[in-house]
Amino acid sequence: MLIDPKVVKLIIFNGGGGIVEREIKLALNQGTNEFEIQNVPASFDPNTADIKLKYINPEDKKDITLQQTIVSLPDKKTSDQIINREKNAASQIITYSIDFTRELRERVTNICEASSYRTYADMKGIFNFIINSKKEGEVIVKILYFIADLRIKWETSLQVNVYSDEITAEIDASIIVDNQTGFSYNDVELGFAIFELPSTTAAATGAIPPPAMEIPMEQQAFSQLNRQKRTQRMKNVML
Amino acid sequence: MKANIPTRKKIKLNWFKTKANLNIDRNIDVQYNSANVNANKLNWDVIVKYILIKEGVPKEIPVNSPITLYKEGLPFLFLSTANSIGNKIISEDLIDDDIKVDDDIIQIKEGETKVSYEDAKDPKQHIEVRTRYDNITRRITIENKLDNSIELLLKYKQTKDVVFVNSIPESNKIEEPEYNYNIKIPSEDKFRLTLELKAKMVSRVTKLKPEFLKKIK
Numbered sequence: 001m002l003i004d005p006k007v008v009k010l011i012i013f014n015g016g017g018g019i020v021e022r023e024i025k026l027a028l029n030q031g032t033n034e035f036e037i038q039n040v041p042a043s044f045d046p047n048t049a050d051i052k053l054k055y056i057n058p059e060d061k062k063d064i065t066l067q068q069t070i071v072s073l074p075d076k077k078t079s080d081q082i083i084n085r086e087k088n089a090a091s092q093i094i095t096y097s098i099d100f101t102r103e104l105r106e107r108v109t110n111i112c113e114a115s116s117y118r119t120y121a122d123m124k125g126i127f128n129f130i131i132n133s134k135k136e137g138e139v140i141v142k143i144l145y146f147i148a149d150l151r152i153k154w155e156t157s158l159q160v161n162v163y164s165d166e167i168t169a170e171i172d173a174s175i176i177v178d179n180q181t182g183f184s185y186n187d188v189e190l191g192f193a194i195f196e197l198p199s200t201t202a203a204a205t206g207a208i209p210p211p212a213m214e215i216p217m218e219q220q221a222f223s224q225l226n227r228q229k230r231t232q233r234m235k236n237v238m239l
Numbered sequence: 240m241k242a243n244i245p246t247r248k249k250i251k252l253n254w255f256k257t258k259a260n261l262n263i264d265r266n267i268d269v270q271y272n273s274a275n276v277n278a279n280k281l282n283w284d285v286i287v288k289y290i291l292i293k294e295g296v297p298k299e300i301p302v303n304s305p306i307t308l309y310k311e312g313l314p315f316l317f318l319s320t321a322n323s324i325g326n327k328i329i330s331e332d333l334i335d336d337d338i339k340v341d342d343d344i345i346q347i348k349e350g351e352t353k354v355s356y357e358d359a360k361d362p363k364q365h366i367e368v369r370t371r372y373d374n375i376t377r378r379i380t381i382e383n384k385l386d387n388s389i390e391l392l393l394k395y396k397q398t399k400d401v402v403f404v405n406s407i408p409e410s411n412k413i414e415e416p417e418y419n420y421n422i423k424i425p426s427e428d429k430f431r432l433t434l435e436l437k438a439k440m441v442s443r444v445t446k447l448k449p450e451f452l453k454k455i456k
Binding site for chain 2: 010014113114117152155156157158159160161162164166167168169170171172173174175176177178179180181182183184185186187188189190194235236237238239
């Protein structure tokens with residue numbers, strides 16, 4: 001069954017990416033219940049994808065169990081072909097958009113813009129799960145996954161008004177969330193963390209690393225020297 | 240905090256508004272070696288950083304976050320954060336272009352040269368080591384080009400080749416090998432510090448040993 005759980009919480013990293021928490025109440029039939037989650041971006045990290053069951057009645061714990069999760073990412077080559085085809089089509093439409101009326105032109109422009117900005121990370125990933133139930137009932141499902149997409153991030157803006165005595169000031173701080181992904185999050189509980197995703201996840205975002213042949217030999221040697229990893233502890237920002 | 244985050248958009252959320260104390264830390268680090276101690280003129284940079292100590296609960300602020308300082312409603316300085324510790328927000332280090340530091344030589348009293356020898360690679364040669372201790376006097380002039388008075392800390396750090404002898408005025412704090420001077424300079428005024436130093440000057444020349452020199456007939 002196709003389901004589209006609401007995004008209830010989004011923790012955004014200042015270095016890009018974040019953690020998505022979605023929740024839905026599901027009706028279960030007796031036996032095996034398979035669900036397919038919609039609108040999971042291809043930038044999600046399949047290894048961190050997690051399902052948690054919240055039982056409405058405590059006694060359901062022994063009757064309702066999570067059998068398995070099934071996760072996969074779309075094929076990179078095919079996705080790129082689709083994206084390129086859509087970009088070309090969008091470009092063609094914009095060329096002839098002068099013939100449209102004003103309202104239609106704006107709508108077409110929005111669609112075409114969305115197509116031209118689309119990357120692999122905006123494609124849909126597969127996140128399915130199976131729940132076994134010994135009886136008909138209901139359960140609340142909590143879905144958690146990391147998104148390794150550097151196009152969603154946050155930064156601060158600090159405006160400091162210095163008073164005439166030059167030793168006191170007023171700080172006016174804001175958080176600016178920049179979401180250049182193809183996904184919208186409506187009425188979502190926001191969290192902010194100071195964290196940078198490990199560079200190994202860059203592949204998931206569709207970022208193309210330069211081919212090894214194009215990196216000078218000396219640079220490759222130096223990058224080997226810097227392999228020693230450093231600690232990076234996530235810091236939650238208090239709102 | 241609940242919000243809508245639409246696709247391909249930037250949204251701005253109010254975070255906090257609070258009063259803070261503003262401290263301006265200015266430092267000059269002075270250090271000589273045998274190569275630069277006798278230079279006619281040296282220039283040192285004044286490193287400035289802004290420290291905001293805010294009221295209320297501590298907030299973590301990411302490194303490199305932009306800070307804009309406003310005075311009378313107009314922006315006058317753009318900075319970025321170096322780090323935040325508790326309620327302290329510390330800006331990155333900047334070179335203060337409005338404070339000029341000139342370091343000029345006043346006097347060099349060359350000491351007596353002492354000669355010693357070291358072995359060279361070639362057994363027929365030896366290295367002549369000429370060592371002398373020079374007394375050097377330098378004057379550091381700090382000019383405040385700002386329209387307000389400033390306070391700064393000058394840190395002189397002695398090295399193995401150049402040691403501190405005396406200074407006018409005297410240092411406020413000595414923590415060997417550092418000599419700290421707390422300096423206050425009114426607007427458009429100058430401060431002068433005279434340093435007396437002793438520098439070990441060593442030169443090495445590889446020479447043929449006398450017994451291998453050809454005798455002139």
